[in-house]
Amino acid sequence: MKTMMKASSKFIFLAMLLLIIGALVAPALVTAQEAAPAAAAAPAAPNKIDTGDTAWMIVATALVMLMSIPGLALFYGGLAKTKDALNTMAMTFVTFCIVSLLWVLYGYTFSFGDDVRGLIGNASKLFLKGVGPNSISDLAKTIPEYIFIAYQLTFAAITVALASGAYIERMKFSAWVLFSVIWMTLVYLPVAHWVWGNGFLAKLGALDFAGGTVVHVNAGIAALVGALMLGKRKSKPIMPGNLTLVITGAGLLWFGWFGFNAGSALAANGLAGAAFINTNTAAAVAALAWMFIEWKHSGRPTVLGLASGAVGGLVAITPAAGFVNVSGAIIIGIAAGIIPFYAVAKLKPMFGYDDTLDAFGIHGIGGMLGAILTGVFADPAINPAGTGLLYGNPGQLWTQIVAVAVTVVYSGVMTFIIFMIIKAVVGIRVDAEEEMRGLDESQHGEKAYNL
Amino acid sequence: MKTMMKASSKFIFLAMLLLIIGALVAPALVTAQEAAPAAAAAPAAPNKIDTGDTAWMIVATALVMLMSIPGLALFYGGLAKTKDALNTMAMTFVTFCIVSLLWVLYGYTFSFGDDVRGLIGNASKLFLKGVGPNSISDLAKTIPEYIFIAYQLTFAAITVALASGAYIERMKFSAWVLFSVIWMTLVYLPVAHWVWGNGFLAKLGALDFAGGTVVHVNAGIAALVGALMLGKRKSKPIMPGNLTLVITGAGLLWFGWFGFNAGSALAANGLAGAAFINTNTAAAVAALAWMFIEWKHSGRPTVLGLASGAVGGLVAITPAAGFVNVSGAIIIGIAAGIIPFYAVAKLKPMFGYDDTLDAFGIHGIGGMLGAILTGVFADPAINPAGTGLLYGNPGQLWTQIVAVAVTVVYSGVMTFIIFMIIKAVVGIRVDAEEEMRGLDESQHGEKAYNL
Amino acid sequence: MKTMMKASSKFIFLAMLLLIIGALVAPALVTAQEAAPAAAAAPAAPNKIDTGDTAWMIVATALVMLMSIPGLALFYGGLAKTKDALNTMAMTFVTFCIVSLLWVLYGYTFSFGDDVRGLIGNASKLFLKGVGPNSISDLAKTIPEYIFIAYQLTFAAITVALASGAYIERMKFSAWVLFSVIWMTLVYLPVAHWVWGNGFLAKLGALDFAGGTVVHVNAGIAALVGALMLGKRKSKPIMPGNLTLVITGAGLLWFGWFGFNAGSALAANGLAGAAFINTNTAAAVAALAWMFIEWKHSGRPTVLGLASGAVGGLVAITPAAGFVNVSGAIIIGIAAGIIPFYAVAKLKPMFGYDDTLDAFGIHGIGGMLGAILTGVFADPAINPAGTGLLYGNPGQLWTQIVAVAVTVVYSGVMTFIIFMIIKAVVGIRVDAEEEMRGLDESQHGEKAYNL
Amino acid sequence: MKLIKCIIQPYRLDELKEALGTTKVHGMTVTDVKGFGRQKGHTELYRGAEYTVDFVPKVELELVVPDDAVQQVLDLVVKATRSGKVGDGKIFVIPVEEAIRIRTGETGDTAL
Amino acid sequence: MKLIKCIIQPYRLDELKEALGTTKVHGMTVTDVKGFGRQKGHTELYRGAEYTVDFVPKVELELVVPDDAVQQVLDLVVKATRSGKVGDGKIFVIPVEEAIRIRTGETGDTAL
Amino acid sequence: MKLIKCIIQPYRLDELKEALGTTKVHGMTVTDVKGFGRQKGHTELYRGAEYTVDFVPKVELELVVPDDAVQQVLDLVVKATRSGKVGDGKIFVIPVEEAIRIRTGETGDTAL
């Protein structure tokens, strides 16, 4: 109960703060110039399937799927205590399955169906009505719509799964299942539409190449709010159960991220090439930055630091991948290695929220960082669709802040409400004794290892 | 010996049953309408390499390779007892190597060489004679024949490897090596030819987009018969050694399966797109179905249940992926989550065969399910090459049953004979003391972990 | 100190030997006929992006990245003692990050910039100056230069990382970080330029399709020399900490190697197809060869043997993949399964160098083997760019030997010098007590497992 | 001297360590063990099958203490680990004839 | 009371547990141990090299029983675990001065 | 007979085994344990946070030897495992009333 109080009060404060930001930036809405969403990066020729673009996008879709299972499942599962490892992996696994189903039922149409007042997609493609092997979406004019649908599906799935990192080792599995269904429906679908489905943020000219706000800020805020609602775990110390899994997961995330970022060009072209090398550069630089900072700070460089830095860099470059040049990617990488490190090492203990695996610290902070820096470093020579502060367009920075603020407020408020609902329906936390025995046994009747 | 009796008697019964089915469906052979094999789904233009199709098929081939090593090796190896984990992984590993060699020597030509009386391919391409970088097969008119050869190779390899799941924790490694050579030669090659090499099942109009009968029914029956021949393990209880490996393996299988199913379009086109989304949908739905059934049945949802359901769904959608629409995929997914669950939880204990990792329960049952439902849900709007019962072609269902029955009988009888031969030559089971010490030590002189 | 003496003396001997070889082959330089480097295998049309080629090369680049993290990290990390597993993985991880950064800063231009006297590339593309989304390199005329840059980056990274296998369980992490920076700069960049950047070995007509000399001989010699410089570990016996990781790593290496070898065609064409099937065949054959040799030699086949053989085969086929036919691949595979086995099982104990994970035994020996056999089996029917001894061009064999000798001498001498420098600056070995406690704790303050 | 062997619930270890901190017991040796007793194990699931794990994970503490400290330690252990639920565990007291501190060769109580 | 320490072959544990079920021994504590003795370890392979693992995995049972039950338990253990092959293991009997059931504070035989 | 319990540094085990090879001690049982004592554990890092692992990995040897061999074994152990640094470990001597070799049923010293 007490936790509850603290949680909500903390949250209210957070919400207030952000509503203010929102208000401040209102004017920007008026002055903001038009700009095309990332999708526009694909050639504006008549819709015709190109086998090369299709080949790449099929693979890109598979790559992003891999990021969830087993990528994220390993990254998170290896960091969890051994007695909670399977439950942690199950959260990502079940979420990917739930979203996969709901996406074809109604998710796709509500986020990518024809725009309704800039807020949501219409229901014209409920159950993929009217989509066939020969359909092509106007948002991806050279590949089969089925692939575009599947590609977007994988983004929705991993966004929800990312939040679980802040909830593990204490959340009821049934509550998580409910959360996946509701949060994906009420939070992910609209936000994705706003930015990528010709919604109001797209019209506003917000730049988000591969999901800095839609995916990472969105999930990171949900992580923070959820962690506050759940309250602290009984047993403090972190005890990563199996760091070899963490490195494996980090490697698969990095690998899959090429599909995530370079795939967001929606074609096999030079823009995809730029996104690819920016992604790799930012990840590498951030990993090194985190490692050196930690070396200085704690006296030794850690493997987890390398992996965490790499993920931080991948997160931060996500919105920028198809807009910035390599120098931009390097700077974003440095920032993404240092700032999340301090967010995790200092901010978390200071505020005392129990973000188990730093989903907020890395994805929330890293996502905001990337979204805002995109407004600074977007280089029209890389992508005419985006011009940042450094290239004479200060308005873009403002627009980016607006997009972030809107996402933060909406995701924060909605997550709070959703947790309240779930708490009322099935409860959100396992009881103390189950927590102590471990969620693998209590929630699933399984044991990760019998060595 | 006693086991032997029980085994054979059980088997005879099984064989009888299926011969009867075979007889019953004979008439169907006459009335069955012509239909092209899945391969025909590729454009019928003059043979010319398309870089996009080639790009996709190179990757698809690599993806299916990944399904065996490390995909299946992890999925099976993690479920095995720790003392048998390496041996279990070695079975898949060595099989992939053996088939890789035999395939280029004679496997390819006997399954995909010019048809001889609908039964087998001719020897024209022994040792890949006459195949060069510019060769193109009539079965895949837009990609280099080398890629088509390699792609088909990966199917042969994983089919053999799948059967090992029913044999582990007691089979001699030398016996398994022999089995791989003989079974691939005498069982896989002809069956693959029948369905995909313009053999009699293809002529009959059997639909098998990516290998429901050729791969899963075929391997599943081999698994059952082999398990009966080997007899029960000494130590009953299942003790999955490392479930994190199982989830990793399941994830890699899912990922690779996109190459398996979407790759079976043999091109980067809308059909591949349809196969892709059907594959993902069925896997997700089956995972959820299994999870909920188990939740109801045993009171808790398990991670292994999610993984097993996903694999079951992938198996069942395999023959249907390029023929059904998304609704069909959902229904197949539901069936594939529920029926294999009961096959494993109820059938196995009832009959008492020791299918260690449920290779029959999941691949055999799931494969039959998928093959038959393909005859029901095949939607000509997705693929003109296939029209199912629901779309006014009841004959197709019949044809599917015939194809399944033929495969079951042939694979069953041959596996029985092959095991008899191997038993006579090198024996099939390790001695009791080796089994108790674990096959890793006794067969390989190794230990999975030194933690 | 004593070790040091032994090390250097051993090394001097080695160097002498090779300088002599170098001298002997000098004449060959004169008579050697012109021949195009592998890159020339790409169509010589005007530079224009082909979506299919681009799709394949984006994926190939991602695949080679995967070979390092987590592929090699798992293969090496699983073989290391549990107390050194993370440090071993960290070496590959940090190297990939370091090279990723340096490559875009100056690595690319010095190896692939316009040739300067056949020795090094010029600085025209420092910081990728002048490269944009529409740039295309003359070395890869159908894909964006960004992808070509990223693709070559992944080769540089894994080459450095490979050497770590000989150094683990005793090398200071700081020393390794320094080594990565210096060795990549002073050794990899020039050698890569000589062979692939139109340097003197390319002009000489040396054939190296995907990196037999540039990558494997180069890294293998660095491994040997470094192992001699570091001296023996305190605790003899090998204790693979987790063989399931080794099999996983081997599988991912095999999978990624398709990008490495088939990707070296730089296009999605028949040559890529040939390289693909040669790669798979050689890996499989070598795995079987190693397994059977070991079965004969030690009485039991090991899983590690299968994995080691597969890697040996992949190494040996690397320079040959796009030049030989399948029969050539089979012979190379057999040699690559047997010779490295004896190098590891007999040579190492005989000379007594402590090549912890046999980076020299497998990559050095396997690489030389492949490079030389390429000169024997190169079949012009597969690739007009290469004709070997068997096809009437004995000079090629000579040229190959020259290329290997040059690489061996250069890499050997430079590695020796680099180690001397690092030894002087930060020292190369952890102290005895840290070594005994394990490098994970002493270098990183982490523990691989908390089970 | 006596060897006090305590078989307790794993999650009681920390509290117990703190409690002992207040005494003159300077060291102890801890082993992970499997316990069989009145407290039964739990059931695990495997594809629709249920199997019971018949042991309970426990922690065994070995404390060698001077005779005069035995009673105090026993009381402390009981206090720190009792929950009143089945499975709390057992304490066994075993005679020790000699103790040696390897580092110094000291023997008897001073070696502890 | 006595502490009966049995070092046995791991795969004998189940039989032994059943056998003991028939007695008034209600509990025991089991530890995985490495044994060195007449029974030698096995050899493992590593890339053509052979190295011997010089220990044998064993299981150590600790049973504290009332004096009057000792003989019966000893007989049972020997009966349940003897195969006549080297490596069957050993039994050691050690005096126990006191036993306490933490849950109840009971002492002596009633605590077992 | 006595049970000699030695808690030593893990990396001393091999030397100790060799040393004992020279005596008439034919067997021993070894367990991995966690030690708490004067020697403190190390600190581990986790994303900028440091936490101390308060135990030290140790190895516990159990040797049952005939009375007349005790002194010799004690000396050997101390010799083989002393480094003079904190953490060398402890030796405890505990009385054993009976020993049985399961394989043969032999008892007493001959069972060792």
Ligand SMILES: Nc1ncnc2c1ncn2[C@@H]1O[C@H](COP(=O)(O)OP(=O)(O)O)[C@@H](O)[C@H]1O
């Ligand atoms: N006779 C015994 N000898 C050795 N260990 C015992 C004995 N009885 C119980 N134990 C240990 O004590 C633990 C707790 O005993 P248990 O009967 O489960 O609960 P309680 O201690 O409350 O009676 C057991 O798990 C076992 O490890």
Ligand SMILES: Nc1ncnc2c1ncn2[C@@H]1O[C@H](COP(=O)(O)OP(=O)(O)O)[C@@H](O)[C@H]1O
């Ligand atoms: N003197 C001893 N002290 C402690 N444990 C012993 C002793 N001798 C043997 N053991 C244990 O008993 C086990 C079996 O003994 P071993 O000599 O191998 O066969 P056997 O019991 O048939 O003589 C050994 O592995 C070891 O764990």
Ligand SMILES: Nc1ncnc2c1ncn2[C@@H]1O[C@H](COP(=O)(O)OP(=O)(O)O)[C@@H](O)[C@H]1O
């Ligand atoms: N009173 C004790 N009872 C049981 N084990 C002890 C006791 N004191 C120390 N130990 C064991 O001996 C080990 C070494 O003791 P420690 O105090 O660290 O160094 P030293 O032996 O040099 O005094 C400890 O880690 C612990 O396992």
